[in-house]
Amino acid sequence: MEGQNTTQELTVQQAPAQTKSKNTVWRQLRKNKLSFFGLLVIVFFLLLAVFGPWIAPYPEDAGSNTKIEERLQSPSTEHWFGTDDMGRDIFSRVVIGTRVSLLVGVVAIFITMCIGIPLGAIAGYYGGKLDECVMRITDVFLAFPYLILAMAIAVILKPGLYSAMVAISLTWWPYYTRLVRGQALSLRNQSFVHAAKMMGAKNSHIIFRHILPNCIGPIIVNASLDMGLIILATASLGFIGVGAQPPMAEWGLMISTGREFFMTAPWMTFFPGLAIFLTVLGFNLLGDGLRDILDPQSRPR
């Protein structure tokens, strides 16, 4: 790569043509079959989420529609996933429920990041007593199993989908604070941060230009892995009864109502469960793949 300028004269090194493709992340993802499969699964569910009401054969079944004569039918060509205790088409409800689950995941992750990332960056960058305070607060939150804490918060906020979302965000942010804090802690001692300081850069400049952009990789990896977990947590809250309320078409809630009819109509729990399983699996596979690509420490050399 270096030019042959070992002599005293200053020869200008010419840049050889760039060979690297810009879409390296995309290319590497294509190569990793498992995570590409994960991505396909997620894309599939995203399409369901967007076009759900048009795909579902009985979109009116999303709410409290009752067709007593059709209740508890087993899967057939008419009702692919069977019907539930109110006679509603489970396939339609699973498809329409995708939007709820994905939306909760995205919004909860967004709120989580909004709280967690700034706190982590500030704690890690400034260090000292501020860091100590923030970290002890995260310790308090992390001392409880997240589901128990989320349940408590959701109950206090009045059970419902929105409180479930808020409850999950409020229990989840410490993980992001810790992640970003750790990154910031090591980044603030990097020479390029020192150089910026010597140029008289403000702290805000350093945080926004140097610290945060270099945290993005691990944040994306974590977010994609957490999407699955958060969807699972929302379903769990729905199942317990402190999340989505009937008659909403929400996977966790659907499993919860199906529980009573488990012996006679197992399809009521099986298909929403399958949907949860597939989305969580998709996000986990994608997250694992992204970790290999974006996190240089785990990258095979």
Add this chain to the structure above:
Amino acid sequence: MQEKEMQTKPVLQVKGLKKYFEKKSMRGRVISSLKAVDDISFDVYPGESFGIVGESGCGKSTTAMMLSGLYSLTDGTITFNGVDISDFSNKAVKEERKKIQMVFQDPAASLNPRMKVRATLMEPFVIQGIKVDESKIDELLEIVGLSAAYKDRYPHELSGGQKQRIGVARALAMDPQVIILDEPTSALDVNVQAQIINLLEQIKEQKNLSYVLISHDLSVVKTVCRRVAVMYLGKIVEQGPVDEIFAAPKHPYTKALFSNIPVLDDEKREKIILEGDVPSPSKIPSGCRFHPRCWKAQEICKNEQPQMRDTGNGCCAACHFVEE
């Protein structure tokens, strides 16, 4: 020429510089104290390269961090162009400090991996609120011997030597008077080292800069610097013009250090191999810090700290037995 330069005022004056890393208990009592740099003084003149050499852990990098304002001082003063810049919480001092820039040891860590070369070189101007156009970036790249096409590269698309050139260009963007070179070549291949050294020499001539070169590579110091200070355990043990010190080191530590430089007629010379390891800076020996490893050590060395003594030809050394 040496005489003339010495008459001018030093651009950088360091007096009694100290850095202790102290661990305090909850009540504020000092539990342990690590004396990384303990009372060092030196002057750097305009257009001069001043070298600081020593083993790893002798405090030379800490000194660089203090000069660059990244560490606060425990004690002592740093005077730059006649202005005391020791207290850098002061705003005016912050402005003044911008004329001291640094080139870092690890070229990979010295560039933000998410910023293209263009953004890296633009940054000094952005921070200062100066509007410049692309031609300024091209100009900086040209000074460090890179073509303008490099500005669209990310650091991972550059070689180690190229990254270091960008590091130099970034320092130059601030239009500095003094550049601190913290082991600028130790992470590079030998042939690239020579290129970077040549480049630094040329730039110094062009811009009339002063360098403070921190290195453990004695041959680099010998090529680049005019005067040198040898550090051992946070103290300067010997200081003076490079030629004098390399020709006739007076302090036993310097003698030992320089006797181990590989030369072609190696057999003719006796190597001094020191016994034992460098003591920990948190448990500094009494009296002369070097006495546990010194072959000349007497009773006085254990009890009394030697003062800097003039050894002629502009050199001075801190040893009780320099006259011998």
